[in-house]
Amino acid sequence: xKIVRYLDKSGKISxxxxxxxxxxxxxxxxxxxxxxxxxERVQIKKHLAPVAPAAILCIGLNYKHHAAESNxxxxxxxxxxxxxxxxxxxxxxxxxxxxxxxxDEVDYECELAVVIGRSCKNVSRQNALxxxxxxxxxxxxxxxxxxxxxxxxxxxxxxxxxxxCPLGPVxxxxxxxxNPNALKIRTIVSGEVMxxxxxxxxxxxxxxxxxxxxxxxxxxxxxxxxTGTPHGVGMASKPPRWxxxxxxxxxxxxxxxxxxxxxxxEAS
Numbered sequence: 001x002k003i004v005r006y007l008d009k010s011g012k013i014s015x016x017x018x019x020x021x022x023x024x025x026x027x028x029x030x031x032x033x034x035x036x037x038x039x040e041r042v043q044i045k046k047h048l049a050p051v052a053p054a055a056i057l058c059i060g061l062n063y064k065h066h067a068a069e070s071n072x073x074x075x076x077x078x079x080x081x082x083x084x085x086x087x088x089x090x091x092x093x094x095x096x097x098x099x100x101x102x103x104d105e106v107d108y109e110c111e112l113a114v115v116i117g118r119s120c121k122n123v124s125r126q127n128a129l130x131x132x133x134x135x136x137x138x139x140x141x142x143x144x145x146x147x148x149x150x151x152x153x154x155x156x157x158x159x160x161x162x163x164x165c166p167l168g169p170v171x172x173x174x175x176x177x178x179n180p181n182a183l184k185i186r187t188i189v190s191g192e193v194m195x196x197x198x199x200x201x202x203x204x205x206x207x208x209x210x211x212x213x214x215x216x217x218x219x220x221x222x223x224x225x226x227t228g229t230p231h232g233v234g235m236a237s238k239p240p241r242w243x244x245x246x247x248x249x250x251x252x253x254x255x256x257x258x259x260x261x262x263x264x265x266e267a268s
Contacts (some may be wrong), residue, residue: 050171054222062228084160091168102142109229113138126212197230
């Protein structure tokens with residue numbers, strides 16, 4: 001099932017199931033608990049990110065070729081950082097280049113995002129996918145100057161500016177993607193393909209990540225896991241390809257769809 005989160009004409013936030021015909025039918029109940037699709041077509045005023053994250057856990061250097069282009073060794077354990085849930089951005093809404101805390105090195109990162117469907121702790125990789133509600137496209141937008149130089153040796157500052165977490169356009173439930181580590185994944189910036197690879201290049205696959213992240217730690221329903229980006233980021237281009245106002249960034253993942261956001265400058 002493909003789940004959309006949307007704003008209706010009355011201003012209410014709801015969920016619906018997108019049909020192959022393009023029609024959408026309302027979902028009644030809690031998508032993280034009991035819910036069902038009912039025969040009520042919905043009118044969508046605005047598409048929203050498919051989930052409001054309880055937490056955003058992110059994995060760095062999780063593709064072999066990306067570690068190589070970064071001139072860094074393959075990590076022994078997953079590299080964890082976090083994004084502020086307030087960084088969430090909806091499909092079609094702009095990525096804003098920071099102006100108040102200025103950044104001149106804003107980068108894109110296409111990522112497969114995993115949404116946890118029910119609370120879990122100390123999960124084994126053998127049953128890790130049982131706790132997944134579904135998958136969506138994510139863009140781990142990153143201010144590299146704040147990530148590398150001004151962030152006090154931590155990545156969260158450069159990763160957590162407003163609008164730096166586009167998600168969408170739909171949440172595809174896990175039964176439609178039995179193997180999340182066999183998906184084509186791309187980034188297209190203003191018509192130019194910058195990243196074009198496959199999730200099978202992950203150093204730690206999705207079950208391994210859930211096993212690691214849930215170790216001695218409760219993952220709540222609605223937790224979003226960013227699983228890392230393949231090679232081809234703007235920082236590694238020669239010369240570097242930083243995002244600029246007027247750009248458009250599209251994340252395209254097989255079996256999920258395309259997430260597109262324009263790029264603007266933060267209003268003063």
